[in-house]
Amino acid sequence: ELKVEQNPLFLSMQEGKNYTIYCNYSTTSDRLYWYRQDPGKSLESLFVLLSNGAVKQEGRLMASLDTKARLSTLHITAAVHDLSATYFCAVVSRPRYNQGGKLIFGQGTELSVKP
Amino acid sequence: GAVVSQHPSWVICKSGTSVKIECRSLDFQATTMFWYRQFPKQSLMLMATSNEGSKATYEQGVEKDKFLINHASLTLSTLTVTSAHPEDSSFYICSARNTGNSPLHFGNGTRLTVT
Numbered sequence: 418e419l420k421v422e423q424n425p426l427f428l429s430m431q432e433g434k435n436y437t438i439y440c441n442y443s444t445t446s447d448r449l450y451w452y453r454q455d456p457g458k459s460l461e462s463l464f465v466l467l468s469n470g471a472v473k474q475e476g477r478l479m480a481s482l483d484t485k486a487r488l489s490t491l492h493i494t495a496a497v498h499d500l501s502a503t504y505f506c507a508v509v510s511r512p513r514y515n516q517g518g519k520l521i522f523g524q525g526t527e528l529s530v531k532p
Numbered sequence: 533g534a535v536v537s538q539h540p541s542w543v544i545c546k547s548g549t550s551v552k553i554e555c556r557s558l559d560f561q562a563t564t565m566f567w568y569r570q571f572p573k574q575s576l577m578l579m580a581t582s583n584e585g586s587k588a589t590y591e592q593g594v595e596k597d598k599f600l601i602n603h604a605s606l607t608l609s610t611l612t613v614t615s616a617h618p619e620d621s622s623f624y625i626c627s628a629r630n631t632g633n634s635p636l637h638f639g640n641g642t643r644l645t646v647t
Contacts, residue, residue, distance in 0.1 A: 450636075457643070458641070459625055507576075515632045517564065520627075522568075522577075524574075
């Protein structure tokens with residue numbers, strides 16, 4: 418059974434600082450997603466990572482994937498208050514995504530960026 | 533871009549009544565839809581997977597007689613919470629995709645409160 422674990426679960430950052438959120442998963446998968454969720458809202462897609470070594474960047478966020486280590490990271494550069502939200506990683510379970518694989522979510526990381 | 537519309541956005545009902553939540557794909561054919569439940573400050577837990585024209589597949593621990601899922605057309609899936617109780621109060625989110633490697637799109641969620 419696929420398990421997805423994020424850490425930390427809570428992260429209080431100062432504006433301008435850098436930090437990394439980690440996502441470990443227990444079985445092989447063919448894709449990994451990062452989502453952002455604001456309070457009371459649904460999910461906003463940030464990144465989809467498909468292959469080992471994949472790196473994607475959007476603004477102050479950068480995501481990477483190491484399929485051998487079953488690890489993805491979401492790196493935050495020079496945090497700003499607008500990044501305050503909960504961030505989820507989600508991994509596709511077997512079978513593969515295009516064969517009906519399901520998304521299994523990590524616990525989420527609640528990020529608070531303070532001035 | 534592809535849009536998934538979920539309705540209603542919020543609903544309050546009395547204990548013992550039933551509530552129906554609709555999930556519509558507006559500009560694509562949703563071969564597969566997923567229903568998630570999210571309790572406050574927790575992650576998204578997959579409840580069931582539904583494929584158009586087939587019976588839904590429920591995750592372990594989810595009562596299929598209590599959470600009725602219908603996916604009768606390629607653009608509509610419904611989740612009916614039968615005989616709702618206060619412990620069913622939660623945020624319900626649907627997601628939908630076409631086939632193969634099509635991306636997964638999330639609805640805006642439904643906040644259910646059972647009094």
